[in-house]
Amino acid sequence: MPATEPTFAYLGPAGTYSDEAARAFAARLGADEPALFECSSLDEVFDCVDRGRCEYGVVPTENSLEGPVTATLDNFAFKSSASILGEEVLDIHHCLLLAPGASLDEVERVASHPQGLAQCRRFLSERLPGRASVTTSSTAESARLSAADPHVAGIANAFAAQLYGAHVAERDIEDHFGNQTSFALIGRQGHPSVLSGPRMKTSLALFLQADKAGALLMILSEFAYANVNLTKIQSRPTKQALGEYMFFIDLEGSVNDLAVQTALNCLRLKLREVKVLGSYPAA
Numbered sequence: 001m002p003a004t005e006p007t008f009a010y011l012g013p014a015g016t017y018s019d020e021a022a023r024a025f026a027a028r029l030g031a032d033e034p035a036l037f038e039c040s041s042l043d044e045v046f047d048c049v050d051r052g053r054c055e056y057g058v059v060p061t062e063n064s065l066e067g068p069v070t071a072t073l074d075n076f077a078f079k080s081s082a083s084i085l086g087e088e089v090l091d092i093h094h095c096l097l098l099a100p101g102a103s104l105d106e107v108e109r110v111a112s113h114p115q116g117l118a119q120c121r122r123f124l125s126e127r128l129p130g131r132a133s134v135t136t137s138s139t140a141e142s143a144r145l146s147a148a149d150p151h152v153a154g155i156a157n158a159f160a161a162q163l164y165g166a167h168v169a170e171r172d173i174e175d176h177f178g179n180q181t182s183f184a185l186i187g188r189q190g191h192p193s194v195l196s197g198p199r200m201k202t203s204l205a206l207f208l209q210a211d212k213a214g215a216l217l218m219i220l221s222e223f224a225y226a227n228v229n230l231t232k233i234q235s236r237p238t239k240q241a242l243g244e245y246m247f248f249i250d251l252e253g254s255v256n257d258l259a260v261q262t263a264l265n266c267l268r269l270k271l272r273e274v275k276v277l278g279s280y281p282a283a
């Protein structure tokens with residue numbers, strides 16, 4: 001156990017799902033009383049880690065209803081040099097929050113993080129049709145707003161409601177009950193591995209030299225030849241020109257495995273950049 005507890009940067013304020021994920025990672029690392037550092041955006045979380053302000057950061061990567069969290073992916077691809085050290089999947093059960101004593105009829109606006117609003121689209125159109133949406137920097141921020149204004153409903157978890165004094169008007173308002181979000185534990189580039197598990201996985205960001213016929217097939221073939229099983233592939237715009245993409249790939253195994261090294265060495269000869277985001281135990 002280290003002499004001082006490590007600091008975890010997360011999307012605040014207290015009561016976000018990122019807060020819950022940070023505590024889950026801290027428990028896995030044996031930090032009983034972790035220092036949590038509140039950030040107001042995911043960019044700030046990455047910044048804290050890249051600059052060494054915090055040893056760890058916790059960022060959402062993907063939601064089962066809405067797909068990838070693009071702000072996280074863009075940091076991994078284009079801005080940050082942080083490494084992924086672990087992953088944690090949380091069940092996401094949203095509540096509709098109101099000011100104490102307020103009723104649904106008084107609600108004029110529904111506030112939440114864009115992911116929170118999107119994950120409850122059906123509930124909102126059925127129960128609060130025509131109300132304006134207001135995006136907040138996090139779900140907990142919407143709990144804070146709703147507690148103070150009878151005309152604003154928030155979407156956040158029950159813990160945030162309790163923290164900020166909002167009333168839980170409805171529970172489990174997400175559009176599908178199996179709603180889950182995965183989070184990554186990140187550390188500064190070169191941070192030693194801190195978690196272990198029976199099954200390792202590796203995340204990569206791959207950048208093509210040029211857009212040409214068969215480029216994606218070539219990438220996939222190198223993994224197939226090396227007998228490396230892929231678990232995810234997704235593309236993101238390179239931001240250079242419309243229709244130009246880079247690829248994120250998750251695969252089974254670690255960069256220390258010979259098969260993975262073989263595939264990566266071949267790809268390094270053919271691609272502009274092979275960025276290893278990290279090898280870590282699969283959740």
Ligand SMILES: O=C(O)C(=O)C[C@]1(C(=O)O)C=C[C@@H](O)C=C1
Binds near residue numbers: 092
């Ligand atoms: O706003 C929060 O509570 C967050 O931690 C962010 C976030 C996200 O970006 O996906 C995390 C989990 C839920 O999917 C909703 C919002």
